Amino acid sequence: MTDEAQLRWMALGDTTRRPAVVMLHGGPGLPDYLGDVAPMVADLAPVYRYDQRGTGQSPWRGRHSFARHVDDLAELLDAWDVPRAVLIGHSYGTDLASRFCLTHPDRVAAMLLMCGPFVGDWRTGDRAERGRRMSAAQLERLHALEELPHRTEEQEVELLTLAWFTDHADPERGWHWAAQGARRRRPVNWAMNSELGAAGRADPLGEHLAELRACLPARAELLGGVDDPRPVSALESLALRLDLPLRRVEDAGHEPWLEQPNTVRAHLRRFVQGTLGS
Template identity: 75%
Template sequence: MTDAARIRWNALGDTTRKPPVVLLHGGPGLPDYLGDVAPLVAGLAPVYRYDQRGTGGSAWQGRHTFARHVRDLAELLDVWRAPQAVLIGHSYGADLALRFCLAHRERVAAVLLMCGPMTEEGRPGYRAERDRRTSPAQQERLHELEALTRRTEDQEAELLTLHWFTDHADPERGRLWAAQAARRRRPVNWAMNRELGAEGRKDPLSRRLNELRACLPAATELLGGVADPRPVSALESVARGLGVRLTRIEGAGHEPWLEQPDVLGAHLRRFVRDAVGG
C-alpha cells in the first residue's frame, strides 16, 4: 500500500472480467472468513477477498480509522485494475461498504449489505436477544473471561464461542460453528475493534441516511437472516431510510451461507447477474 503496509488478498474466477465482486468481511478486527461465499458467484464475475490491515495475513501496527480502511479498498481496486466494483459487505463489512460509497461513489457499480449495518437503534435489541439465547451460567462465564487482562489460547477460543454461538438459527449446530470459527478467525485485533467501534459510535451511519441515499448506486440491496439476533427491524429501518430492497432469509442467522446456502446463493447470483449485466 502507499504507506508500505502489506495486504493479503486473493482472487477467484476470471480476473479479466469487469467489474469484479469484492467481499468485505466483518469484525472489525477479524481476518477474512468469506471463503465459502466467493464460489457462489465466481462463475459470474471474479471475486476478490482480503484481510483488512491488522488482521490475518495483513500484519500491521497503528491506529485504525475508517478513512484509512476506505483508502485501502480504493488502492486495492487500483491494484486489481478495477475502475468499479460490486461490493458485498457482511456485518461490519456492510458498514465499510457504505463508508466507501460516501467517499468513492463513482467506483461502486452495486452494493449488497448482508446482515448489516449494525445501527445504534438495533444494539439494545441485539443485546436482549443474545442474552435470551444465553443461559445464566454462560453469561457469568462470559463476564469472567471478558474481565481477564490476559487470556490463554483456550480462554480466547471459549470467549469467542460464547460470543458467537447465538448468531445462528440452530442452537446445536450454532455451538459447533462458533467453536470452529473461534479457532480459525484468529487472532482477533481487539485494538482495531475498539478504535473503529468508537469512531462508529461518534459518526453513526444511521444519521447519514440522506447523504447515503444520494450517493448509493441504483443497484443497492440489503439481505438479512430472520433468526439473526441483530433485529431484522433495524435492517428494515435502514432499508426504508435508503429506499432500497430488503430480502429476508428464513431459517438463517447471522451467517446465512451456513444454514441456507442454496437460498443465499440464489439471491447472490441474481444480484450479481443483474449488476454485471449477464
C-alpha cells in the same frame, strides 16, 4: 500500500472480466472468512477478498480509522485495475462498503449489504435476544472471561465461542460453527475492534443516511437472516430510510450462508447477474 503496509488478497475466477466483485468481511478485527461465499458467484464475475490491515496475513501496527480502511480499498481497486466494483459486505463489512460509497460513489457499480449495517439503538434488542438464547451459566462465564485482563489461548477460544454461538438460528449447529470460527478466525485484533468501534460512535453511519441514499448505485440491496439476534426490524427501518429492498432469509442468523446456503447462493447469483445485465 502507499504507507508500506502489506495486505494479503485473493482472487477467484477470470480476473479479466468486468465488473469485479469485492467481498468485505466483518469484525472489525477479524481476518477474511468469506472463502465459502466467494465460489457462489465466481463463475459469473471475478471475486476479490482481502485481510483488512492488522488482521490475518495483513500484519500492521498503528491506529485504525475508517478513512484509512476506505483508502485501502481504493488502493486495492487500483492495484487490481478495477475502476468500478460490485461490493458485497457482511456485518462490519457493510459499514465499510457504505463509507466507501460515501467517499467514492463513482467506483461502486452495485452494493449488496448482508446482515448490516445496523444503525440507531439496535444493541438493546441484540443484548436481550442473546441473553434469551444463553443459559445463566453461559452468560456468567462469558462475562467472567470478558473481565480477565489477560486470557490464555483456550480462554480466548471459549470466549469467542460463547459470544458467537447465539449468532445462529440453530443453537446446536451454532455452537459447532462458533467453536470452529473461534479457532480459525484468530487472532482477533481487539485494538482494531476498539478503535473502529469508537470511531463509529464518534461519527455514526446513521447520521449519513440521507447522503448515502443520494449516492447509492442504481442496484443496491439489503440481505439479512430473520433469526439474527441483531433485530431484523433495524434492517427493515434502514431499508425504508435508504429506499432499498430487503431480502429476508428464513431460518438463518448472522451468517446465513451456513444455515441456508442454497438460498443465499440464489440471492447472490441473482444480484450479480442483474448487475452484469444492467
